[in-house]
Amino acid sequence: MHYQTLPAKNGLANAEYLLLIHGWGIASAVWQPCVATLNEHYHLTLVDLPGFGRSVDVASMPLPALLDELNCIMPESYSVLGFSLGGMLALQLAQQFPQRVQRVSTIASNAVFVQKTDWPQAMAADVFQQFYQLAERSPAACLKRFLLLQAKGSDNEKAVVKTLRELSDKQTPNAESLTDALNLLVDIDNRKKNSQPVLCLLGEHDQLVPVQAANDLKELNAEVKVIAGAAHVPLVSHAEECCAAIINFMPSSVAKPLCEKKRNKLLVAKSFAKAAATYDSVAGLQRDIGNQLLECLPSNNAGLERVVDLGCGTGFFLPKLQQQLLPAQLVAFDLAEGMLRYARDHRELQDALYLCGDAEAIPLADNSVDIIFSSLAIQWCETPEQLFAEVFRVLKPGGRFVFATLGPDTLNELRSAWQQVDSYVHVNQFLDEVIVNHAIAQAGFVVQQWQEQTVVLQYSTLKLLTRELKALGAHNVNAGRPSGLMGKQRVKALLAAYENHRNEQGMLPATYQVWYGVITKPEEQS
Missing domain, CATH: 3.40.50.150 (Vaccinia Virus protein VP39)
Incomplete structure (x- = not known):
């Protein structure tokens, strides 16, 4: 599995190690609007999940093996930031490795992605099934539709669509990679309360993760912030606001003296x-x-x-x-x-x-x-x-x-x-x-x-x-x-x-x- 680590800039000592996990249908490039700002404060590790980006040829893994792999690339103590599917994986990492994961931040993630009787604030089952079938038949068409859906409702919808196209993978993931990742989405259930502090950022107009889930997420002891005017990709459309919330949530790093910055x-x-x-x-x-x-x-x-x-x-x-x-x-x-x-x-x-x-x-x-x-x-x-x-x-x-x-x-x-x-x-x-x-x-x-x-x-x-x-x-x-x-x-x-x-x-x-x-x-x- 491909990953890249960017050491913190500006001479920061004791900076937190932060693992960034992307969502379904797009690789680590989706973090690009946030990378420069976050890298001023943290050591960043950007991972491409199996089947996506530079890991396009990596075979899918069962959830326990995937969590082990993600945990192995990080130092003894670290925090996690996940977008959509990545946020759900981030919470699973925190539950699986509570001694190592210090904090979790999620963007456009739900505790349960597809509606359940006791968790109705999620994607309708029939809509999810349509996506699944389209991913099997035509991965390219499915990703195109998903890209538009991620931007739908955003205040700057056209600009978000353009940026997402620029950040999308040059090589389309195959049907198996897409459906395996969709299976992860439907199987993960994060309604168990985490022992670590959790921040959930939601888009006001998100078509995939209803903003109405905010109250239910608060019941799980998560700190919830709604990004006004954002859809499913506030990390792209409202990167500055997302970064500010994450930096405010994370522990501050100690700056070295000015003479040591370079x-x-x-x-x-x-x-x-x-x-x-x-x-x-x-x-x-x-x-x-x-x-x-x-x-x-x-x-x-x-x-x-x-x-x-x-x-x-x-x-x-x-x-x-x-x-x-x-x-x-x-x-x-x-x-x-x-x-x-x-x-x-x-x-x-x-x-x-x-x-x-x-x-x-x-x-x-x-x-x-x-x-x-x-x-x-x-x-x-x-x-x-x-x-x-x-x-x-x-x-x-x-x-x-x-x-x-x-x-x-x-x-x-x-x-x-x-x-x-x-x-x-x-x-x-x-x-x-x-x-x-x-x-x-x-x-x-x-x-x-x-x-x-x-x-x-x-x-x-x-x-x-x-x-x-x-x-x-x-x-x-x-x-x-x-x-x-x-x-x-x-x-x-x-x-x-x-x-x-x-x-x-x-x-x-x-x-x-x-x-x-x-x-x-x-x-x-x-």
Whole structure:
């Protein structure tokens, strides 16, 4: 089952771990309108349930096995936020693991989804049966109808429909996945009072979970808030109000001193600066990706004034960019001063400008750059919205951003092995595709090209992989990482866990998920 963890931002200490579970018919992308706000306060884990999103090929599980799987991906203490079906699963998790689940928040969830004699405030049985039969016959038609029904009654219905379409899965779940999930909906009964605090957010005009259920939910000791003007997806239509209610309900986190807020990014700079002398000796994959990215550059380069290599590292591609694009000025830009120093000392360039800075605050004027080239650098940025807004600002109208970056499935084998050892964050974590694409669109870019590549490297021993990562400077800089030295028993446990991935050729795989993007800033309208 696919999931992604986003460490809390803004230097928060002791932030709560929050598991986000999506609803029926749509995957974890539905949380996108809430992710940035919630991530300011909590460590977020977004899961794609079996049959949906990136777990589209994962077989359905019986409820007890599914709950065990969800519980296993979380640390010892955590809270849960669920939408619709996800909210019903969240309450089941809390009942099954009362010592580990601290709080539960639900959005558009009922205690019982289909009407019962003693719980009439739910979906009519005949309406549910129609959905079930349509899901069996035509999954695509069923999901289309369900999308419209989720938005029906909302104050901004058309806008909600448009957003839901943008957030919907690219690959339609099959009939079996849909009906299995519907069976979960009809089978779950959450009328047992939970020992944990529970918040229920309901939409005033919800066509699937009647707002009249509010009083019955209060009888189960839940705190209930009705979102005025919302239908079944207030997390999309009224994201700000939902987030405010959840943050008010959850325990507050303690902020670190202001000087520590950028600690992770400073660690990135320090780690790569230290690795400047060894980077090129082990950067075979990085060179292959960069060379492929060079092929995405335009062929007509006449009159280019300024080209930027964003995250230039040791400067390996600077001579190639200068030779291929012939710009009047080539800017070598990197967060790590040690990398820039190495590039200046080892690359033969004419009239290059070396800038040390943060890609989320680029020290260049508006509309001053023709092309920005960036190979395997932007995944280290903290806020994709700020990154792409800055790139958009400095590019000229018609300018383009050509980049390669890493997706969340990168080094999934190493991450999986560590999860069998402890609950710390040991492997650098990267943003989901939907979050990156949303930031691109929000900035105003037009996507010209988007390509995904999966690269699997092979190692005879785990030590060779970890030694290479160290030489590259790709240390773990995420919140939630362990402190201190690693004991022998944990090393032994890690080695044993990674051995489960050894393939028929006797090698240990390490997967890299690579995205290549070419996006342009629109020409100014006359």
